[in-house]
Amino acid sequence: MTEPASVSTTPSPLRGKAGAITMGLVGYLFFVEFVSGVLQGYYVPLISDLVEYLGIRDADFNWFEAAQLLLSALVVPVLAKLGDMIGHKKVLLISTVLTAGASWWLVFADSFWVFLAAWALQGFYVVWLPLEVALIFDRGRRSDTGASQTRRAAGYLVVALEAGAIVGALGGARVFAAFNENVTLTLMIPAIAVTAAFFVILFGVPESTPQPGRRLDTIGFILLTIALLTVTSGLTFLRINGPATWWVYALMVVGLLLLYPFGRWVLKHPDPAIDLRVLRQPSMWPVQLTAGLVGISILGAQAPLSTFAGTDPANGFGLGLDATERSYIIGAYLVAMIIGALLFPVVSRRFTPRLALIAASVTVGLGYLAFLVNNTTAVGVTLNMVVAGIGSGALVAALPAAAAAAAPLGQTGIATGLTNTTKTIGGAFASAVFAVVLVLAAGQAVTETASSLLGYLIVFAICGGAALVAAASLLFVPRLAFGDVAADEALIDAPR
Structure with missing residues (x-):
């Protein structure tokens, strides 16, 4: 229907x-x-x-x-x-x-x-x-x-x-x-x-018109900063030092545990750093989750894609492209993102913003999952990237706008900013995990060629699967969310 x-x-x-x-x-x-x-x-x-x-x-x-x-x-x-x-x-x-x-x-x-x-x-x-x-x-x-x-x-x-x-x-x-x-x-x-x-x-x-009587939740932001710094540092050191470094995992666990006192604090604060009550609304949490999941491919997959395209086919996989030839694929991807960004408002107007977001997420997923069966030619890889790029461009434009439409009066900036933060954390997570996946796949498969190809296929599968999970989460968004009427209702329902 x-x-x-x-x-x-x-x-x-x-x-x-x-x-x-x-x-x-x-x-x-x-x-x-x-x-x-x-x-x-x-x-x-x-x-x-x-x-x-x-x-x-x-x-x-x-x-x-x-x-x-x-x-x-x-x-x-x-x-x-x-x-x-x-x-x-x-x-x-x-x-x-x-x-x-x-x-x-x-x-x-x-x-x-x-x-x-x-x-x-x-x-x-x-x-x-x-x-x-x-x-x-x-x-x-x-x-x-x-x-x-x-x-x-x-x-x-x-x-x-x-x-x-x-x-x-x-x-x-x-x-x-x-x-x-x-x-x-x-x-x-x-x-x-x-x-x-x-x-x-x-x-x-x-x-813009700021809301009077606001104050900065200094303690809340300090707690959030410490937690984010610890988690992202762990992810960064995992990528740089490798999966055998035990303390990077401890660092990430500590960072996640630090989110608990942050949550307790902001739930009691009258003007919190991040309003978790707004964040848990069905028109908001799927948007933030989608930003993080799509950040896996938008920010985390670029290096593996570049090295895959540059790998000599004599190894049994890869395209053997030089830097100039790889730049053509990157250029096609960026142009596809432009097309996706321009198409999103058109699709939203024809159907609904919710359906357009779901379609964009599915498009990203299909583009990366296509690598599992279409990865042997430059034309095939470029086609995959164009499909993923159309969805990615739509989401890069749509997610901050959707968060703004779902946010109550006075919380527009923090809502749009969180889409960037979650996307960045998703990219940091992906960069670290992809580095580990490629190393472990190289050490566990039967041959060096098969192991390396297996690692890349796992990377592409993670990117595609994450985008489809994002699409599934967006099903929880109310049908007419992010429309002009929904924005007016957000103004009326804003907490005083």
């Missing part, structure tokens, strides 16, 4: 009524998210050159990624909550200043530890998308179609993000060559871009 279409079936333009989401606002944030994409893509082709410039080993670069991952998991909830308290634009500006400062620090960093500190601090950009979606939704509350407008605007922001990633990945190496392989001059480009983003936000983006 087909679900009824959502109440708002006629798309309203992103302009017009006073207080509505305008194309100008979306355009300014489009630029900011484009810069975010550039930051994520620009340094990738330069990794080997940065390793040589700093005089370190290739493996040492893992510490840069780990440090930024840890910082992003820790700062997003706090900054998102501050956005609800003092205004999302103010916190967006603060995070942009910190990102710009770290980007300029990278320009002059010439040692491992200095570069590590600057690289980690540059990770403040991860809060941009949640804050932008929260700011857009706050603006849209003043119109009758805020939720649907937010979905469309979020789709455009993901287009900007992925377009920036493509431009950054393609441009990093070319800028490096144009500057005669001068690292200092090459690293100035992203620093200039982030600086420009600050002024775009300052002069082009209006402030």
Whole structure:
């Protein structure tokens, strides 16, 4: 039986009524998210050159990624909550200043530890998308179609993000060559871009309306930070030190146990760091769970996919593609994400946001499960990635918008921010587990070729299975959740 279409079936333009989401606002944030994409893509082709410039080993670069991952998991909830308290634009500006400062620090960093500190601090950009979606939704509350407008605007922001990633990945190496392989001059480009983003936000983006009488739950955030730091550190050290290191498991168990006192505290607090009562609502917990489960593939599967595509077929599997050829597959995946981000609001309008979320999750699952039977040709692998990319792009845009629509007044920022945090934790979990799976599979199978192929198939199966579990969890969401009427009801039912 087909679900009824959502109440708002006629798309309203992103302009017009006073207080509505305008194309100008979306355009300014489009630029900011484009810069975010550039930051994520620009340094990738330069990794080997940065390793040589700093005089370190290739493996040492893992510490840069780990440090930024840890910082992003820790700062997003706090900054998102501050956005609800003092205004999302103010916190967006603060995070942009910190990102710009770290980007300029990278320009002059010439040692491992200095570069590590600057690289980690540059990770403040991860809060941009949640804050932008929260700011857009706050603006849209003043119109009758805020939720649907937010979905469309979020789709455009993901287009900007992925377009920036493509431009950054393609441009990093070319800028490096144009500057005669001068690292200092090459690293100035992203620093200039982030600086420009600050002024775009300052002069082009209006402030949201914070709720009066709010206060920061300092103890709650300290407890949450310690728990997240312990869990993500354990996952990071598991990936770096290997599965034989016993204490990493103890570290993760301690981190999980620390969530208990955090939960006890926030349930008693009048304005908690994270409102668990809101989080357990059927329109919220499946969204957060989906973000974590899909983070497994979006953030955790990229390295295994790259190494699989680069493996010499003489080993019995793999595609034997060089770096340039692998970049074509990555490019196809990013373009597919753009398509998915643009398709999601269309499908939501034709059916319901709930059905569109389920369809996107199933699409991700099918794309990765297809690797189990279709992994011997570049065309086949690219097709798998395109299918997964369409679903992934839809979810990257949809999940923050869905969380915003489900959140009560005054908790939009923390709700959207949590989708980023859970996605990051899912990615950290996947990176560690996938590294263990590939090592254990190599040591337990009959032959080296079979063992390695088995490990990759397990990775793909985990990604596909996690996405299908996410789709199943979304069945618990009320049928008309995340629509414009649901958003209005969230305003009415907000706790006073």
